[in-house]
Amino acid sequence: MDQKMEQLRQLAAQIRIRTIRCMESAGGGHIGGAMSIADVLAVLYGKVMSYRASDPMWPDRDRLVVSKGHSGPAVYAALSLSGFFSEELLNTLNRGGTSLPSHCDRLKTPGIDMTTGSLGQGISCACGIAKALQTRNCASWVYVIMGDGELQEGQVWEAVQFAAHQRLDHLIIFVDNNKRQLDGTLEEICNPFDLEEKFRAFGCSCRKVNGYMVEEIDQAIAAEKEAAGRPGVIILDTYKGIGCDFAEKASFNHFMTITKEEADAAEIEILRRLKQGIVAKEEAYV
Template sequence: MLAKNLDVAAKQIRLYTLKELRALGFGHFGGSLSIVEALAVIYGKHLAVDPEKPEDANRDYFVLSKGHGGPALYATLFLKGFFAEEELYTLNQNGTRLPSHPDRNLTPGVEMTTGSLGQGISVAGGIAFGNMLAGRENYTYAIVGDGEPNEGQCWEAFQFIGHHRLDRMIVLIDDNKKQLDGLTADIIDPLDLEWKMQAFGFHTSKVDGSSTQVIDEAIQTAKRTSGKPHAIVLDTVKGQGVTHIEEKADNHHLRPDDADWQAIDGAILALENDLEGVAQ
């Protein structure tokens, strides 16, 4: 069960993200770990969703537009009760319901199939727009990668969301400074994402993406502010919470060597020890 204490929830998500990737033997470590705190806050406190009634018309929606962060989302969905722990360890295996990138036709709790960057945020905007037209008060949350706005489709979606003043839409941008091929600043410099989102008609803020407290405060502020959609730029580190992975240059997708596994196993053990006996 996902803990009510958000810091504990983040430790749980990080632990099971590492454990499922450990079972697979490779995968998207960096971008999964950098969104752990955001997922802990969204699913641990704000997202109105019930695994017993996943199609409830009044539920909130979450879209992981940066689909390569799927392992962290799967760990979160397991902790929220959408499926059993043993299913986590089928990640990306033949016959699994947990493919490398989320698939709404396979995975309980997944609202949108993502992986082709830019498509997730576009559909999330459509979900928010549809709920507005229907007079519903659902919130729609989306996490976008900082390399993902290399895709023009993202900016078309942001323009649509801003134009329609979808003030029950909260976009979180995972600004971990890296993408598949290197530093975002070297590939296509994103410049000031906070300013750019403001220019597209969003209420914007930039916060420490490793702090559940400040992410929670930013979401609460967004919910108190009406008339515009909301963008929260998360200042994160790729591989967040596991120092060895944070320090690796090529930490987007890892096929760990012996030294990597030693560090990963050490992080798993440390998290298990931290969580042992903790009131959740």
């Protein structure tokens, strides 16, 4: 593996550790869906996105809309590791007066481009941003991270159709296909069927990658950037809680309370796997 990819794997591990610590300080959090986006966040903040941490509103920056806004702590971990604010601030998660609410808020947190939390809405906002940038001939890219359960919101498909019709080819949509939503598996609750075919039918370019392999994510982004005239979609094949031992083992890991002992053990296990060159535990829920 080349040096840059090794750096990204280390960054992903640090994002996981800081996310768990941040949630530990708040007593708990939406850990399952935060773990499954750690690797894509590492690729975006560690290599792909243009931004200035000292000038978060820099007009020519790339934008990231984390439409599954309950994963805010993972984004805050990535932002702190990228220089937007200090690691100490993470310990204020969801406290009164904090600039780090549990869900993303663009008016509170430096580096957050869109307020999210009501599932389904972030993609519409991202399309609006992409359309505005396209109109201004701005070369910035807009990235969106969505949950697979979130795709059950009808508004998502209205936005995707709009994006394809408007030829928003500086828009890349990631779907965290971790197979679970709040209260069960997607297959039991509302089968999404073939996501790749579905996005292609809506006029997008689409591919699926192993969602915790940084090199695969990086290559997929580069390939989707070539899809002229169409939005790009990358389905991240993941599972909920991936990379965090105690969350992987839990039958319900959408929101969990987190003790210091659990966080300590999780950190040791993340670093052990990093040394071994693995992220996921084979026997974990898939």
